Amino acid sequence: MNLHQHIKNINWNGVTECMNAKGYALIPGLLSSEGCDEMIALYPDEKNYRKTIQMENHGYGIGQYKYFSYPLPGVVQQIRKDIYPYISVIANHWMHVLGLNTLPASFNELNALCHQHGQLRPTPLILKYNKGGFNALHQDLYGQIYFPMQLVICLNQTGADFCGGEFVLVEQKPRMQSKASVINLNKGDALLFTTNYRPVKSVKGYYRANMRHGVIEITSGERYTLGIIFHDAI
Numbered sequence: 001m002n003l004h005q006h007i008k009n010i011n012w013n014g015v016t017e018c019m020n021a022k023g024y025a026l027i028p029g030l031l032s033s034e035g036c037d038e039m040i041a042l043y044p045d046e047k048n049y050r051k052t053i054q055m056e057n058h059g060y061g062i063g064q065y066k067y068f069s070y071p072l073p074g075v076v077q078q079i080r081k082d083i084y085p086y087i088s089v090i091a092n093h094w095m096h097v098l099g100l101n102t103l104p105a106s107f108n109e110l111n112a113l114c115h116q117h118g119q120l121r122p123t124p125l126i127l128k129y130n131k132g133g134f135n136a137l138h139q140d141l142y143g144q145i146y147f148p149m150q151l152v153i154c155l156n157q158t159g160a161d162f163c164g165g166e167f168v169l170v171e172q173k174p175r176m177q178s179k180a181s182v183i184n185l186n187k188g189d190a191l192l193f194t195t196n197y198r199p200v201k202s203v204k205g206y207y208r209a210n211m212r213h214g215v216i217e218i219t220s221g222e223r224y225t226l227g228i229i230f231h232d233a234i
Ligand SMILES: O=C(O)CCC(=O)C(=O)O
Pocket: 127, 135, 140, 151, 152, 167, 213, 214, 215, 225, 226, 227, 228
């Protein structure tokens, strides 16, 4: 089955329910094992990237990541475009209950909006962590325009290619202590998660729960992930 059909067949009602209940949703097997290997094989070739970040130089953690340049690899572009219409429905429900502006219904319109606001540089990236690597809790915001959810796809296999390296989400509700969720992704699995905040219902209406994400220390091996952020960067 091609990726387009595969994305169409995802249980989007289930994803929507998880996003609304918890602010994250697992999409198992979004990429095939070969698809993951092809993505990892792109990593060393500098011509694919606009910028390399050594995380320890910025206090972001320990590891390295590279932002793709335009044109993005076909698979990355296709995931951005094909998944967007499904998740923009979830995002617009969030925007509506929080009293915020509606987001475009198609990825091309979101991209045009980013470009109008000077957010021209692509944000999809590949991250690589060795033993001892980790990613400190953060949010991926790159300008005034943001889409409130993003994807991470694990490109190699926990327990075989690396140990440790669990994905972590920390949710902060106003005036409450934080809740952490630890998610173990298998090779090819995608996690859709909240970029900055999500609506949570209370007796007084909806309020914003702030979310940050990161990665626990890798205890052995190498861990590769593909991050797909929908808004572009200043
Ligand atoms: O490596 C990971 O699992 C997290 C990557 C990340 O921070 C991202 O994709 O935004």
